[in-house]
Amino acid sequence: MTNLVMVLLIFFPIFVRDRHLLHILIAIFVYVTLVQSWNLPGGYTGYTSFGHVLFFGIGGYTTAMLVVFFSVPTVITYLIAGILSSLVALIFGYISLRLKGPYFAIATLALATMGRYVFLNFEIFGGAEGVLMPMSPLSPDIEKIPYYYGALLVAALTTLTVYLITKTRLGLGLMAIRENEEKAAGAGINTTKHKVIAFIVSAFFPGVIGGLYASYLEYVNPDSCFSILYSANILLMAILGGIGTIAGPILGSAVVVILSEIFSVVIGHQGRLIVFGLLLTFMAIYLPGGLLSVKDKFGYGKKTVSFFDQNTKDE
Amino acid sequence: MSFEFREVIKDFGGIRALDRVSFKTPHGAITGLIGPNGSGKTTLFNVLTGFLPMDGGQIFYKSDRIDGLKPHEVVELGIIRTFQITRVFPKLTLLENLLVPTRTNLMSDLLRRPKTAKKLEKAQRLLEIIGLDAYMHEPASILSFGQSKLLELTLSFMIDADMVLLDEPTAGINPSLQSGINDWIEAENKEGKEFLIIEHNMEVVMNLCHHIIVLHNGQKLAQGEPAEIQQNAEVLDAYLGD
Numbered sequence: 276m277t278n279l280v281m282v283l284l285i286f287f288p289i290f291v292r293d294r295h296l297l298h299i300l301i302a303i304f305v306y307v308t309l310v311q312s313w314n315l316p317g318g319y320t321g322y323t324s325f326g327h328v329l330f331f332g333i334g335g336y337t338t339a340m341l342v343v344f345f346s347v348p349t350v351i352t353y354l355i356a357g358i359l360s361s362l363v364a365l366i367f368g369y370i371s372l373r374l375k376g377p378y379f380a381i382a383t384l385a386l387a388t389m390g391r392y393v394f395l396n397f398e399i400f401g402g403a404e405g406v407l408m409p410m411s412p413l414s415p416d417i418e419k420i421p422y423y424y425g426a427l428l429v430a431a432l433t434t435l436t437v438y439l440i441t442k443t444r445l446g447l448g449l450m451a452i453r454e455n456e457e458k459a460a461g462a463g464i465n466t467t468k469h470k471v472i473a474f475i476v477s478a479f480f481p482g483v484i485g486g487l488y489a490s491y492l493e494y495v496n497p498d499s500c501f502s503i504l505y506s507a508n509i510l511l512m513a514i515l516g517g518i519g520t521i522a523g524p525i526l527g528s529a530v531v532v533i534l535s536e537i538f539s540v541v542i543g544h545q546g547r548l549i550v551f552g553l554l555l556t557f558m559a560i561y562l563p564g565g566l567l568s569v570k571d572k573f574g575y576g577k578k579t580v581s582f583f584d585q586n587t588k589d590e
Numbered sequence: 591m592s593f594e595f596r597e598v599i600k601d602f603g604g605i606r607a608l609d610r611v612s613f614k615t616p617h618g619a620i621t622g623l624i625g626p627n628g629s630g631k632t633t634l635f636n637v638l639t640g641f642l643p644m645d646g647g648q649i650f651y652k653s654d655r656i657d658g659l660k661p662h663e664v665v666e667l668g669i670i671r672t673f674q675i676t677r678v679f680p681k682l683t684l685l686e687n688l689l690v691p692t693r694t695n696l697m698s699d700l701l702r703r704p705k706t707a708k709k710l711e712k713a714q715r716l717l718e719i720i721g722l723d724a725y726m727h728e729p730a731s732i733l734s735f736g737q738s739k740l741l742e743l744t745l746s747f748m749i750d751a752d753m754v755l756l757d758e759p760t761a762g763i764n765p766s767l768q769s770g771i772n773d774w775i776e777a778e779n780k781e782g783k784e785f786l787i788i789e790h791n792m793e794v795v796m797n798l799c800h801h802i803i804v805l806h807n808g809q810k811l812a813q814g815e816p817a818e819i820q821q822n823a824e825v826l827d828a829y830l831g832d
Contacts, residue, residue, distance in 0.1 A: 444692065445700040447682075451690045454679035461639065461673065462745060463665030465695035472700070 284427060288420050297419040301491065303532045304426035305484050309505065310512045310524035311433045312480040316473045318519035319441060321453030322372065325380045326387030327509050330360040330478040332500035334485025336394055339406040339495040353425075353486040360482025361475045368474035372467065375456070384506070391501035405496025408489065422491040429487060433480040438521050440476065449473055453519075511551055514558050517565025526566055592617050592652060592753060592784055593638070599646035600630075600637050600808075607633040609808040610647070615801065620775065620785040622799030622816075624792075626828060629805040631788045632674055635755055639671050640664045651753070666693050670746045671755035674788070676738040678745070680731035684722060687730050687741060688713040691748045709748070716744045719774065736763045743771065747778065754778075756787045760794065772798050796820065804828070 288297060309331060316322040334356035341347040341355060371382045394400045411418040440446045448469045451459040460466050489495045508531060516527025531551070538547035562568060593615045600608040607630045615621040623631050636642040638649060640661040649657040651667060659667075670691065679687050689704040717723040720740040725732065733741060739762065746754050759775075760768040772794060775785060789795045795802060796816045804811040804819060806828040812819060819825055 442703060443701050444704045447686060447689060447704045448692075448700070450682060450686075451679050454681055455677050457641070458673065458677035458679065459690065460661035461641070461665070461671055461677075462691040463662050463670065463693055463695075463749065464690065465660075465662040468695055469700075 281431075288423050292416055294415070294419060297423055299532060299536060301419065301423055301426050303528050304423075304430040305488055306508065306512060306528035306532060307430040307525050308426070308433045308480050308484040309509050310516070310528050311430070311437050311521075312477045313509050313513060314518060314520075314524050315437050315440065315449070315477045316470070317477075317513060318523070319437075319446065319453060320449040320470060320473050322470065322473075323376075323380050323510075324383040325506050325510070326383030326385070326390075327477075327481060328501055328503070328505035329383075329387040329390045330364065330481035331485035331488075331505060332387075332390055332394065332497075333360045333363060334482035334487075335489035335495045335500040336400060336406075337482070338486030338489045339408055340400075342408055342490065343406055349490050352490075353483045356486035357479040357482040360478040360485070364474045364478030365471065368471045369467075372470045372474065387501060387503070387506060391497050394501065395497040401496070403497060405494055405499070408493045408495070410493055419491075422487065425487050426484065426491075429480060429484050433484075434521060434525065436476065436480070440473075441521070445469060445472060450519075511555050513565075514555065514563075515565055517567030520565075520567055523565050523567050530566070591615065592619075593786065594650040594653075595647065596650070597647040598634075598637065598644055598649060598657075600633055600642065601645045607808050608637065608644070611805070611808070611810050612647075613803050613810055613813055615784075615786060615803070618779075618782070618784060619800040620779050620787065620798055622795045622802040623786060623788045623805065624790070624795055624802060624819075625805035625811070628807075630808040631805055632757060633808075634805065635671060635757055635788065638664075639669065639755065662695060665691070665749070665751075666695070668693065668750070668752035669755065670749060670751040670753075672742050672746050672757055672759060674757040674761075676735070676742045678730045678733070678738050678741050681729055683727050683729055684717060684733075684741060685710075685713055685726045688716065688745060688748050691745055693749050693751075712748065716747055720744055736767070739763055740767070740771075751783065753784045753786065756785060756789075758788050758790065761790065768794070 284300070287300070291297070309327060313324060313327045317324055337356035337359050338349065338352040341352040342349055347355070367386060371379060371386070374382050395403060400406065413421070448459065448464045451462065451464055452466050452469060456466055485500065489500070492499060512527035512531045513524060514527070515530060516525065517523030535547060538550055542550065558565070591614045595611050595613050598608050598611045599606065611630070611634065623634065625631055633642065637644045637657070640659045640663065644657060647657070648655060651669065656664060656667065679690065682690070689709060692699070714723060714726070717726055722733075722737060722741065730738065730741060739759070743756070743759050746756070760771055763771070775787075775798065779785060787799065799816060801814070802816055802819045803813045804822075804825050811828055812822045812825050814822070
């Protein structure tokens with residue numbers, strides 16, 4: 276199944292040149308990267324971040340600045356963007372990962388908001404107008420294709436990385452922290468080290484995809500990079516798909532992006548946000564394990580983790 | 591001597607939970623830690639294992655100072671504890687639960703698979719002993735309270751710890767299993783493992799422990815062999831009231 280989807284996605288642009296369809300798939304890959312990387316600290320470790328967009332934005336601005344002002348080759352800027360995001364995560368992680376539950380969530384929200392204001396108010400970042408990047412030299416009917424494959428590759432690497440980590444001692448340690456942090460420490464887990472590593476890894480991929488998406492859009496500005504809508508979408512997709520699972524973020528990203536497209540046409544942008552708000556509420560009450568837990572409702576489920584269980588567990 | 595406490599103090603606000611507690615535990619022994627409710631036993635465990643900072647004094651293990659270490663650093667030294675209220679990892683399977691305890695946090699170890707043939711075999715053997723091997727791949731949340739306590743105890747045997755701290759290991763477990771657990775502790779002790787055990791059941795304490803420390807109102811009231819403690823007038827007073 277997974278292989279079949281992968282093969283279809285690899286050959287898709289060869290047969291389909293519809294710009295809008297390609298754009299939708301690129302958006303899905305971007306979100307898979309964001310949600311899957313959020314999933315490592317958020318789903319597997321139980322540290323719910325409301326500010327994951329920060330790393331996406333740092334990536335975007337890093338690529339824009341390096342390409343426009345220093346003429347660094349674009350692909351190299353993606354790597355630098357990832358490394359810079361991880362560096363910010365390292366510093367911020369040491370400070371904020373002492374906080375738990377809602378306090379951690381609020382701290383991440385505050386940080387992402389601060390990030391937006393930094394880029395909005397410093398002259399060198401172009402203020403509210405942001406930075407324009409060079410146009411693609413490719414003709415319009417194929418210009419999306421490199422970004423399609425780039426985003427697909429980053430989404431696949433993110434998923435693979437998170438999957439591999441869950442199979443290691445580190446991954447088991449993270450899940451133990453989610454289940455009971457004090458007990459994990461008592462069992463010998465260096466909880467700070469585990470959490471900071473998870474946070475650094477989780478910041479790298481949004482940095483890379485942020486850079487890639489910026490060069491795809493050919494501009495950055497505070498709203499394209501730091502919009503709170505990204506963080507809200509990440510949460511919606513994670514919860515809808517099933518957090519703390521590998522397939523959940525992929526499913527959630529695809530469903531939400533496709534629904535967004537349909538709703539935008541049918542009920543308009545504002546109406547779409549209301550529907551998603553209601554959907555999130557519905558999921559929280561009736562299906563906290565996400566779409567992947569539907570089958571568990573009828574059988575015995577052990578792999579899916581409820582977002583709401585882990586946040587309401589007694590301390 | 592394995593543990594040495596020197597004038598250890600722990601305050602909670604205005605309440606002194608540990609009041610200049612000093613003692614040494616004999617090498618190779620099962621040491622019992624007893625005292626009425628609120629006497630400071632669990633606080634002593636929390637201070638000893640790095641879960642609570644202390645307000646004065648020093649703690650040594652095999653003549654190395656260990657106060658101020660973080661919980662995982664204490665485990666790296668070979669000291670592991672259980673909790674009074676069981677804290678198994680509910681959404682992990684029994685096997686995964688048993689694979690969590692570790693004595694190393696090096697990056698090279700963190701990137702290994704947790705399930706080695708040796709660990710798997712050990713986990714299977716331990717689960718057989720507590721009669722839960724059939725549920726190895728089920729989440730720990732299906733266990734009853736007593737079974738969780740057993741699993742918690744088993745967790746502390748998964749790493750090759752030299753010292754095991756047990757906080758009421760048999761409370762709430764049926765008597766036949768209790769004696770099984772105590773036999774198990776004795777067998778592990780003969781293999782060279784040391785124990786420090788908080789226990790309320792006097793019969794168990796007197797039979798199992800080689801050495802007993804009595805806490806009362808945060809102070810050490812008495813210390814000695816079971817026979818001495820049983821004759822100690824102060825201890826009897828503390829337990830029976832006056």
